[in-house]
Amino acid sequence: MISVPHGQSQDVIGCGGFIKSKMDINYKVVRIQLITKDGIPVYTTEAAPINGYYMIPVYERGEYILKIIPPPGWSFVPNQMELNIDGETDPCSLNQDLNFVFKGFGLAGKVISAGSTTGGPSGVKLTLYQNTNKLNETISKSDGTFEFFDVLPGDYTVKATHDHWKFITDVSNVQLSKERWEIEHPIVVRGYTVKTNPSSMITCDDRSLPTDFASPGLENDDFLCRTKTNDKGEYIFQDVPVGIYSVLAYYHTSTMDLNFVPTQKSLTVFHKDFIIQLPFETSTVSFSGRVVKMGKLTDDAPLSNVVITVDQKPCCKSDANGYFLLENIRSNGNIKVKAELDGYIFKDITHAVNLNKMISTNERMLVIAPEKVRVTGTVQISTKLSDTAKKQTIRYYSKVDGQKQNMKKLEVDPNTKYVVYLTPGTYTFSPELTDSDIRSGLHLTPEEIDVQIKSEPIDDINFSQLKAKLNGKIKCIDRCGNDLPQLLLTSLNRRVATKIDLKNQQEHKVSESGNIFEFEQDNMLPGKYILSFSPNEKITYCWKDIQMEIDLSNSNKTVTLEQTGIKLIVAIQTTNDVILNVTLKDEPDQIIGSYPLQNGDTDLCLPKKGVYELVPVSCMKFENSTYIYDSSKAIGSSAIIELIPIxxxxxxxxxxxxxxxxxxxxxxxxxxxxxxxxxxxxxxxxxxxxxxxxxxxxxxxxxxxxxxxxxxxxxxxxxxxxxxxxxxxxxxxxxxxxxxGLFITGQISPPVSEANVSIYSSLLSDGDLEQSTVELDGKQVYYLSSTLTDQNGEYTFGPLIDTRQYQIKIKKAGHVFSSTSNPYNFLVEKLAEIHVKLLDELNEQPLDGVFILLTSTNNYRQNSLTNKSGQVYFVDLKPGTYYIRPQMREYDFSPSDVHFDIKSGDYTEYVFRAKRTSYSCYGIITSLNNEPENGLIIDAVGLDQCDTLRESAKSDIGGQFRLRALEPGCRYKLIHRVNPLDAQQSDIIQVEPAEKLIEISDADVENIHLYTLKRPTEVDLSVHVNTQTQFLPQLKVKLYKSSNRDLPIQTVTLLNSNFAYLNSLPFDNDSYILKLESPLSTSLYTYILPEVTFTANQTFLFFTFNFEPKLRTYDSETRQGSYLAFIIALLVIAIVFKYDTLLPILQSTYEYVHKTLAPQVITTISTSIPQASTVTTQLTAQTLQQQQTNLTHSSSSSTLSSNSSPSASATSSLLTNTSSLPLTQDPQDIKRRIVRRAD
Known part of the structure; x- marks a missing residue:
């Protein structure tokens, strides 16, 4: 699909694709239609008969629906598509195919119940197979019917399945040979399921009665099946035929009995599963328990004669095997069980009676085990020390994975028995001696005792007093000299440390060979020690053991320290691996050792004295390749050699x-x-x-x-x-x-020179990231280089990387290339050309802007518009069968389409003549000031005998629109259709004229002009304030939204003008409040601040506010009282601080003020002022009209309120410009006058 510019400066976008089918169908009987979102047909076309390709020209951008109209019974996916054609991002503008896939016909069937002739169950899964291939699945409906769609003619098998139903007939075969067919043999369900609330599938596990089963009113012959409940108490029976049944609950084992309520339930099964809502409930339960040693549930570990108490009531004793029986226990809840036996401590048990857990698991028996067992022992001290050592402390703690936990202590009298109760586990007992005990020479042995507590009480964990002596030997690699190090003997508890100076040993012996040195250390406190070298010693030699643990708790010990060599320290700062090869200088061929060096210092042990050569081996080069070390020069101190890499x-x-x-x-x-x-x-x-x-x-x-x-x-x-x-x-x-390097060579047959050959790679190395990425055959590849074929049609690329996959693309204008078995050799064929002409049959003049569809059996398609000369050229065409159809609204073409065969190199010309069948209406829509309106929808609705006709158009950015396909001889009315999704049109009230009548004869209608009327968008607002000039600079007009009276949205200060002009408000029908504010002191003035509430629903609003402040006056009693209070306060303060000095003066001043000054101040004329809190009035229409006339604007009636509520005469003063008491003084002048009078 392509977008081609119209010959009249109008873009036409093509929307098209393929009707696809795996089987041969008649494409011409399928229609594709483009309609608007409102259902108005725009264009209808048919698919090309040779390959199902279609194309629809779209003249206006907008939202459309593209749908397929097949013959009845045909199924396509999708059946329609929603398009938003914007000329940029939509599938049509991006030349993407919009394909409809033919899926097939329909196949229907039914599922019934055994013994039933009407209706059927829902929820059965039906699967459609062809041979062994699974094609589709569906679920039966509420009446048992089901249907498969998109089925092609052929032989099929339908198989039924259900998660727990079984079938008499679960397979049905059918042969589909027409557009729709019903399965002759239905699927038959054997029966249904009876169960409790939905649960996992539990099948009926036995069809025989228990030997001890008995139920009144039921015969054994009526028994059908029994099953077991799951851990939720749910049960299920499958394949239950229609009928009336009874269900009973029963449970009995050697260790537990259950009684149920009710004893049985009745139910009726009819054509579907039956769910039993009312559950069986247990009334009481009896179950066994057992007492075992420390949790062992074995036959050889019971505890007998254990007294059992339930809920503080004596119950029973355990027998020889530890068993006991709890009877008539409520079926749910908790019971408190207590056990007692000498030598043991039991934890009180709160046992939850949980029938589901007792039945579904092995926990059908209450097992009780002791929490703790008894451990006893003594601390045995000689008579001499027993008087001074009054109480001894015994520590004990448990060991878990070698770690000490839960350390505790107890105090024991010497030579007396102690008792402690402990839980099973491994414990360590040890005596804790005080400083006075140690000073007195007391040491207890053993230092600690490990006790494994299992299930029996343990006695005789005893401690007694001990002393010890240490003997030692030192084996030297040579004669033992005076360079032997000082030893340190440290107790494990770090409390006792003894230095052994071998150089000053009084009691020592040297062997005849001189390489064995013997020493001894007596008067040692019993215990465990660490024998090590003193940390202050410089270790010259290597020792087999640098420290050893010695246990002097029970006996004297002899230890041996053995020298193994001479110590050498090699220092290096590196993270790399270094191997140091060491040889004796006199024996260079014999390597003493290869030592890996670590970062920092590495200690080496040389076997004997001598001169050594040290050679480091590494990925580093050092300052020296070989280092020399003479051990005889390092006796008495540790030698260090430093390796520095360069x-x-x-x-x-x-x-x-x-x-x-x-x-x-x-x-x-x-x-x-x-x-x-x-x-x-x-x-x-x-x-x-x-x-x-x-x-x-x-x-x-x-x-x-x-x-x-x-x-x-x-x-x-x-x-x-x-x-x-x-x-x-x-x-x-x-x-x-x-x-x-890889070289790729190829050739073209027959030879064609100067053909452009490009090579692409589907793999990319890091060094080729700069290569450009292109799309080739639907895949992203990397362009490498290009070349031209030579005279023999050959080309060569190389050298290339042999691990890549390469693709060759060859092209030349007017030629088509095809691949061979060799991916680098190609066959070439010269292409054909088609020339198409479009003429108007009335005058034989060329017709431009006609949409030409060209497609072929090899899936080639191209769409073009005729140019101003009415011509289109299609070049580079492969041999094959081609199909051409001209398309343009308002025209019929003769012939309507053609399909033909072309051969290699053919030139074919076709002429189509167009007949005008309908006409267009051209117009423009603008605002009243001639600004163009974009995106408005104009409908042409047929009238009279043409009332079924309707066309639609949308104005472009220049406001222009074109209504196409208007039938001659018909009258239409042009109306504006509101688009609710377009927010920009919300301000348009209407389009004038509301209905524009046009009549179509044999020509286009032009120069139609429509106008839009828009809603006002703003409200102009002004205020006039009637007041005296001296108050204007202090007055402010504030505007609030009624929904937020605390925050003004506009504030205007009057300054020297009586008028306030506010910024325009949005025409939003919202409520606003306009207020007048003044900073005049209310203690000096009385005044009313007017306010008005209005709605922003007119283009102009004008308001007048009256502001008439009046000077506040005070009565005689108030003034006299105020002055007297003031004078008394001054007198009190003065008397307190200056009593002696001020008292005579105050007395004379009071007399003067009271008799002379106060009467003069009080004699003022008092004027009454109306007092109130709130006023609300209505502006009359006459007053508003007068205000509108004065300012040549329109106004609206509004609600007026203020901070005071006077009488009707006071309210009227807000709206007039009169005042009963004009004020000529400013507030500061008035204050000064009052102060002077007071003075």
Missing amino acids: EYQVFISMSTPSTAFDDQIQFPIIIRNMMQNNEFTFNLNQKVGNELTGYFWAKNGEHFTLLPQSETWLFEPKQASIIVSSEYCNSNLVKFIARR
Whole structure:
């Protein structure tokens, strides 16, 4: 589908695609129709008979529905499509196919119940098969019927399934040979299911009665089946025929009995599953329990004679096997069970009687086990110490995975028995000695006792007093000298530390050979110790054990410390692996050892004294290749050798994924030092299988670029960069993959020279990211290069990477190329050409803008518009059968279509003549000021005998519209149709004329002009304030929304003008409040602040506010009282602070004020002022009309309110410009006058 510019500056968009079918159908009987969203047909066409291709020209953008109209019984997917043609993003504008797929016909059947002739069950799944292929699935409806759609003619099998129903007939075969067919043999359901609330499937597991079953009123012959409930108490019976049944609940085992209410239930099954709503409920239960040792449920671990109490009432005792019986227990809830037995502690149990759990699991028996068992022991102390050591502390704690937990203590009198109850587990008991005990020489043995508590009480966890002595030997690698280190003997609890100075040992012995040194240490407190070297000692030698644990708790011990060599420390700061090879200088061929070095210090142990050579092996190069160490010069202190790296290896690897490299092959690599701006060539010389390797040395941080060179190989990547890193220098690796170059050659048959050949790759390496991406045969590929064929029609590409997949595309104007078995060779065929002419049959003049559809049996299609000369040329056409149809609204064509065969190189010309069958109406729609209106829908509705006709058009950006296909001899009325989805049209009230009549004869109707009338969008607002000039600068007019009286949306200060002009309001029918505000003090003035409430529903509103402040006056009593209060307050303050001085003065002042000044101030004329709180009145129509006349505008009646509520005369003063008491003084002047009078 393409969009082609109209010859009259109008774009025509083609919407089209294919009718697809796997079987042969008659495409010409299928219609495709384009209609508007309102159902008005726009264009109807038929598909090409040779391949089902169709195309519809669309002249106006907008929303449409494209639907297919097939013969009855035919099924297509989809049956219609919604389109929003915008000329840019819609499928038609993007030249995408809109395809309709033929699915087939319909197949119907029915599911019935056994023994029933009407109706049927719903919910049966039906599956349609052809041979063994599953085609479709459906579910039977409420009456048992089902239907498969989109079925092609053939032999089919329908199979029924259900998750728990069984069938007498579950398979039916059918042969579909017409457009619609019914399955002759129905599916038959055997029976239905009786169950409780929906549950998982539980089948009937037995068809025999229990031997001890008995139920009054029921005979064994009536028994059908029995089943078991699940863990939710649900049960199910399957395949139950129609009938009346009874269901009974029964449960009895050797360890539990249940009684149920009700004893049985009756039910009726009829054509569907039956769900039993009323459950069976248990009344009482009896069950067994058992007492075992510490939770063991085995026959050899019972506890007998355990007294059992239930809910604080004696119940029973456990027998020899630990069993007991709980009888007549309520079937749900909790019971409290208590057990008692000497030597054990039981935890009180709250047992939840849960029948579901007791029945569905193995927990049918209440098992009771002791929580704790008894542990006893003594602390045995000699008579001499028992008097001073009054009480001893015993610690005990449990061990879990070797960790101490829950440590506790108890105090024990010496030589007396202690008792503690513990839970099963592993415990450690140990005595805790006080400082006074240790000073007195008391030590208890053992230091700790591990106790495994299982199920029996344990006795004799005893502790007693102990002393100890330590003997030791030192084995030297040579004669023992005076460089033996100082030892440290530390108790495990870190409380006692003893130094053993071997150099100052009084009691020591040296063997005859001189390499064994013996020592001893007595008077040791019993316990466990750590023997180690003093931390302040410099260790010159290596020792077999640098520390050992010694247990002197129970006996004396002898220990041996053995030298194993001379200690050497090698220091290096690196994250790389380093191996240090060590040899004796006198024996260079014999390596003493190879030692891996760690970051930091590494301790080496040399076997004997001598001169050693140390050679480090690593990916680093050091200051020295060999280091010398003389052990004789380091006696008495630890020797340290420091290794400092200076360069690092950079590894290069070259591999090939195919065959191995030849022995003679070499790959020179140019290595550029980007920092020093120099380069050198390096040859890989180590060959291992399919890989060549090598390395060079470089300093840390140097930057190199490596470029492998070869005339016959390709490399990935083409070049590589690396920055040398001192950390993990094994990662300084550059890898290349070498591939043999691939050459692609091909040819064209018969030979054609100068054909353009392009090569594309479907794989992309990192080095080719700059290549452009194109679409080829529906796939994204990467364009590599192009060339031209030579005189023999041959071409060559290369060298290329052999791991890629390549595609060749060849083209030349007027030729078509086809592939062969060789993907690089092509067959060529010269293409044909078709010339189409369109003429008006009246005057034989060319007709432009005709939409021409061209398609062929090889799925070629092209759509074009005729140019101004009425012609279209189709070139580069392959041989085959072609179909042409001209399409244009308002015209019929002769012939209507043609299909024909063309051969290679043919030139074919066809002439079509057009007959005008209908006409158009051209017009424009604007606003009253001639601004064009875009997107308005104009309908042409037929009148009289043409009342079934209707056409529609939408105005463009210039306001122009064209109504097409208007029938001659018909009258139409042009009306505006409102589009509710277009928000921009909401301000249009109507279009004038509302109905424009036109009559179609034998020509187009032109120069139709329609006008839009729009709603007003703004309200102009002004206020006039009647007041005296001196108050104007202080007055403000504020505008509020009625919904928010706290926040003004506009504020205008009057300044020197009586008029206030506010910004325009939106014409939104919303309610507003207009207020007048003044800062005059209400203690000096009385005045009313008017306000008005109005609705913004007219284009202009005018209001007049009257503001008439009046000076407030005070009565005599109030003034006299105020002055007296003021004078008394002054007198009180003065008397308090200056009593002696001010009292005579105050007395004389009071007399003067009271007798002389106060009467003069009080004698003022009082004027009464109306007092109120709120006023509400209505502006009369006459007053508003007078205001409109004065200002030549329209106004609206509004509600007026203020902060005071005077009488009718006071209210009237708000709306007039008169005042009973004019004020000439400003507020400050009035204040000054009052103060002067007071003085």
